[in-house]
Amino acid sequence: MLEFRNVSKVYSAKKKEVVGVDNVSLIINSGDIFGIVGYSGAGKSSLLRCINLLERPTSGEILINGKDLTKLSRNELRLARLKIGMIFQHFYLISQKTVGENIAFALKAASMPANAIPARVDELLEMVGLAEKRDVYPAQLSGGQKQRVGIARALANNPAMLLCDEATSALDPKTTVSILRLLKEINKKLGITIVLITHEMDVVKEICNRMAVMQDGKVIEEGDVYDIFASPQKILTQEFISSVVSFDIPKTILKDVRGQIVKILFKGNVAGEGVISDTMQRFEVKGNFLHGTIEYIQERPLGIFLMELQGEDSELAKARAYMTERGAIVEVVLHV
Amino acid sequence: MFDVTHFIDMVPDLLKAFQETIIMIGISLSVSIVLGLPLGILLFVTDKGLFWENRLIKSVFGFAVNLIRSIPYIILLVALFPLTKLLVGQTIGPIAASVSLSVAAIPFFARLVETSLREIDKGVIEASIAVGATPWMIIKDVLIPEAKSSIIQAVTVTVISLVAFSAMAGVVGGGGIGDLAIRFGYYRYDNTIMIATVAILILLVQAIQIAGDWFAKSIDKR
Ligand SMILES: Nc1ncnc2c1ncn2[C@@H]1O[C@H](COP(=O)(O)OP(=O)(O)OP(=O)(O)O)[C@@H](O)[C@H]1O
Numbered sequence A: 001m002l003e004f005r006n007v008s009k010v011y012s013a014k015k016k017e018v019v020g021v022d023n024v025s026l027i028i029n030s031g032d033i034f035g036i037v038g039y040s041g042a043g044k045s046s047l048l049r050c051i052n053l054l055e056r057p058t059s060g061e062i063l064i065n066g067k068d069l070t071k072l073s074r075n076e077l078r079l080a081r082l083k084i085g086m087i088f089q090h091f092y093l094i095s096q097k098t099v100g101e102n103i104a105f106a107l108k109a110a111s112m113p114a115n116a117i118p119a120r121v122d123e124l125l126e127m128v129g130l131a132e133k134r135d136v137y138p139a140q141l142s143g144g145q146k147q148r149v150g151i152a153r154a155l156a157n158n159p160a161m162l163l164c165d166e167a168t169s170a171l172d173p174k175t176t177v178s179i180l181r182l183l184k185e186i187n188k189k190l191g192i193t194i195v196l197i198t199h200e201m202d203v204v205k206e207i208c209n210r211m212a213v214m215q216d217g218k219v220i221e222e223g224d225v226y227d228i229f230a231s232p233q234k235i236l237t238q239e240f241i242s243s244v245v246s247f248d249i250p251k252t253i254l255k256d257v258r259g260q261i262v263k264i265l266f267k268g269n270v271a272g273e274g275v276i277s278d279t280m281q282r283f284e285v286k287g288n289f290l291h292g293t294i295e296y297i298q299e300r301p302l303g304i305f306l307m308e309l310q311g312e313d314s315e316l317a318k319a320r321a322y323m324t325e326r327g328a329i330v331e332v333v334l335h336v
Numbered sequence B: 001m002f003d004v005t006h007f008i009d010m011v012p013d014l015l016k017a018f019q020e021t022i023i024m025i026g027i028s029l030s031v032s033i034v035l036g037l038p039l040g041i042l043l044f045v046t047d048k049g050l051f052w053e054n055r056l057i058k059s060v061f062g063f064a065v066n067l068i069r070s071i072p073y074i075i076l077l078v079a080l081f082p083l084t085k086l087l088v089g090q091t092i093g094p095i096a097a098s099v100s101l102s103v104a105a106i107p108f109f110a111r112l113v114e115t116s117l118r119e120i121d122k123g124v125i126e127a128s129i130a131v132g133a134t135p136w137m138i139i140k141d142v143l144i145p146e147a148k149s150s151i152i153q154a155v156t157v158t159v160i161s162l163v164a165f166s167a168m169a170g171v172v173g174g175g176g177i178g179d180l181a182i183r184f185g186y187y188r189y190d191n192t193i194m195i196a197t198v199a200i201l202i203l204l205v206q207a208i209q210i211a212g213d214w215f216a217k218s219i220d221k222r
């Protein structure tokens, strides 16, 4: 388990103080794939880099399984870093060393006996699907392949945790999907906790089980990815989610709306359409679908419907109560 | 103006002078690499934000380097006569000249090395720290390999500066091509020797530059 306890990071650059991380307390459980989202400058990288102390927090504690990393000596910290892998947007491989040598470098850091290194390098390359690239230099690889080397290097010493700073931001969509698949596999097979930063909600939706939203150095919302997608609390979170799950209704439609517009959510396997048609039959309410979709988040369906409902206010209230009873989350978006 | 028979007569002297120049450059280059490379690395890794960040060491060595570099070579040469005498036993000849050449070249080369290291993407160094590498590993397996090509360019520039400095050393009896140019070309108005020495220096510098560029490029894996 990784815990941030009141972590702050203040940069002092040219007389001015910039707050990178502002009093963050957060728990990331072992085995999680934890996503951190936020706009540029929100403090995502700063927070992530506090985990392996590439950035030393100005105050607060970083606890891994209860042990405070900020209290470690130089060499203890170095040894702790062997168990925290990290990958970067721009890969940062040693350009003058071959793929195999880049990975061997990480193994040497852990003082692995020289005669055991080649076999381990091959094993790691096998795992990331680059077995035939061992003697090639990074310049001869594609972005996706470089990131795979980065992943192999990060996993060399069997870390408990993998930190990913925008690991897919420099890659095309198809390569992104393959890297995400690899990360997911690593998480499942090796049980490695993954903390990843991204500004693409698709990435979060694809692989994360828990997430946090950052703004101005603070974590403004955190929780289960499915729950946050289903009912984002903060405006910023809603903004992010709307890039994946849209609730917007075209203005031209809004103009002709009579009655009220409701948003109806069905979490999990509730058969949404059935509930809605039952409701229409039971009550003196006329309904019009404006929008309907089923999103799969973490492989769990989330049904989202926008409807225009017309009828007496009392009937509308009853209809809403009925749908809520049947497991829907109903929210009045607009009342004309 | 260019007297071929005189030139042929002088070939043995030219060869000797050339040999002396090579000795001066060879000795002072070796010394400046052996001492200047670690010094350049030290200047870099004690800088702000790096793993051996140390204001005191950085400013003491930085000051010493600037100090020596701010002294014109010809003054340094004369000022170092006592040290030269102590080390070599005399102040004339190519070995003696190598002392001041080395002193001048060490800080020069160290600064170039520091600049080369600064060109390395900080991210690569950070990634190595994140991997748990020791400072020595980072120096040996990241800093030096990543800057290797650029350091070879720095060696090239240093050698070329040494050619120029060694010619100056010739003025005060250091020997070598410069010595020959002064003694014959200047004091005796011997145009043939003047042209020959200048031509040798031009060819030497060109050859060093071409070889350096080729070598730097051939080992770069980017
Ligand atoms: N080394 C530094 N020195 C000074 N200020 C910094 C430094 N690193 C980050 N900051 C500042 O801290 C704040 C948070 O930066 P950070 O890099 O953590 O944001 P981010 O969320 O990762 O942004 P991005 O999405 O652009 O990567 C910004 O205002 C930034 O300018």
Ligand SMILES: [Mg+2]
Binding pocket: A044, A045, A046
């Ligand atoms: Mg960032």
